[in-house]
Amino acid sequence: MVEGGLVERSLAGSSVAEGLKRRAAPLVERLAVIGPGLIGSSILRAARETGLARTLVTTDANPAVRERVRELGLADEVAPTSAEAAAGTDIVIICVPVGAIASVAGEIADRLKPGAIVSDVGSVKASVIDKAGPLLPASVHLIPAHPVAGTEYSGPDAGFATLFVNRWSIVTPPENADPSAVATVAALWEALGANVEFMTAQHHDLVLAITSHVPHLIAYNIVGTAADLEAVTQSEVIKFSAGGFRDFTRIASSDPTMWRDVFLNNKDAVLEMLGRFNEDIAALARAIRWGDGEALFDLFTRTRAIRRNIIDLGQETAEPDFGRHTRSKDQ
Numbered sequence: 001m002v003e004g005g006l007v008e009r010s011l012a013g014s015s016v017a018e019g020l021k022r023r024a025a026p027l028v029e030r031l032a033v034i035g036p037g038l039i040g041s042s043i044l045r046a047a048r049e050t051g052l053a054r055t056l057v058t059t060d061a062n063p064a065v066r067e068r069v070r071e072l073g074l075a076d077e078v079a080p081t082s083a084e085a086a087a088g089t090d091i092v093i094i095c096v097p098v099g100a101i102a103s104v105a106g107e108i109a110d111r112l113k114p115g116a117i118v119s120d121v122g123s124v125k126a127s128v129i130d131k132a133g134p135l136l137p138a139s140v141h142l143i144p145a146h147p148v149a150g151t152e153y154s155g156p157d158a159g160f161a162t163l164f165v166n167r168w169s170i171v172t173p174p175e176n177a178d179p180s181a182v183a184t185v186a187a188l189w190e191a192l193g194a195n196v197e198f199m200t201a202q203h204h205d206l207v208l209a210i211t212s213h214v215p216h217l218i219a220y221n222i223v224g225t226a227a228d229l230e231a232v233t234q235s236e237v238i239k240f241s242a243g244g245f246r247d248f249t250r251i252a253s254s255d256p257t258m259w260r261d262v263f264l265n266n267k268d269a270v271l272e273m274l275g276r277f278n279e280d281i282a283a284l285a286r287a288i289r290w291g292d293g294e295a296l297f298d299l300f301t302r303t304r305a306i307r308r309n310i311i312d313l314g315q316e317t318a319e320p321d322f323g324r325h326t327r328s329k330d331q
């Protein structure tokens with residue numbers, strides 16, 4: 001870790017994006033991002049703008065992504081493999097789909113220096129600790145995290161430096177995690193503009209099952225159902241999709257690999273929340289069948305208040321913003 005010393009790099013033509021602060025000194029010497037897609041490239045962009053690390057290293061399993069990252073100039077070094085990217089690095093952030101995190105951990109294990117921190121951004125946390133933890137040497141610190149910020153887009157062109165500004169990043173340290181390594185990961189996310197919250201991986205997975213995973217499943221399902229009906233209704237599904245349905249199509253266009261892995265790795269929590277969801281939707285169907293307007297009105301009043309609370313807390317724009325990714329100054 002870098003203890004002190006002023007490092008001022010000139011960033012040709014770029015000013016620090018709103019909500020990000022340029023650091024007087026880097027937090028770490030060498031930061032590696034494995035998988036510079038939407039989330040990884042956003043970390044690299046924000047790290048570049050803030051001067052978070054003296055050297056930014058990245059790699060990707062896909063050679064076309066490595067080439068694109070070079071073209072975009074997102075890192076100081078683009079390594080050919082994960083093992084080479086991780087060698088001699090202070091912090092490695094694994095930004096690949098949840099199902100590939102453990103295999104990356106296995107690939108880098110031998111090349112990590114003692115005291116290095118390995119983190120990730122996976123949308124599911126307990127499986128990362130269970131599967132990646134045993135593959136890493138005892139001399140490194142596994143401190144998983146999850147930035148609760150994203151879009152439906154993927155790849156290095158989709159990222160932007162301000163993605164994490166004023167969003168939560170949930171850090172889920174395993175039992176007996178080294179406090180200074182936990183503090184470093186928290187400081188990293190704060191430097192990227194996020195607000196940090198700590199919880200166990202199990203609690204994270206339960207909370208995110210209802211706030212993120214089941215909503216995505218519902219969106220995938222409703223768009224799938226509508227697409228099946230399209231044969232019956234001809235082009236009406238597309239023609240009249242300017243309203244609520246359109247909001248679902250945004251969510252349902254999210255990356256298939258990422259979401260397949262989320263559901264396969266958070267099975268228990270998702271099934272538990274889905275069970276509860278099914279009970280509640282059955283109650284709504286009953287209210288409609290029996291003309292129970294009061295039950296419908298009461299629920300819709302409660303949910304409207306929840307939406308307004310979220311907006312008041314500044315965590316959502318008032319209207320769906322389909323072009324959020326265009327906030328990027330790097331594109």
Ligand SMILES: NC(=O)c1ccc[n+]([C@@H]2O[C@H](COP(=O)([O-])OP(=O)(O)OC[C@H]3O[C@@H](n4cnc5c(N)ncnc54)[C@H](O)[C@@H]3O)[C@@H](O)[C@H]2O)c1
Nearest residue numbers: 035037038039061062095096097098122123150151154155
């Ligand atoms: N998209 C979101 O909204 C969002 C938000 C928060 C967290 N996450 C989590 O972040 C992670 C990345 O998501 P993303 O949306 O940035 O995905 P992405 O598809 O944009 O990028 C992932 C990158 O990882 C690379 N990759 C895949 N397997 C690899 C391997 N074995 N070794 C090296 N590179 C590999 C891919 O080629 C791709 O470039 C996922 O775990 C996801 O759950 C996503």
Ligand SMILES: O=C(O)C(=O)C[C@]1(C(=O)O)C=C[C@@H](O)C=C1
Nearest residue numbers: 123147148149150151152211212
């Ligand atoms: O805004 C979106 O498009 C998202 O779906 C982002 C979202 C979410 O559900 O809030 C999706 C998955 C991540 O793990 C975190 C954030």
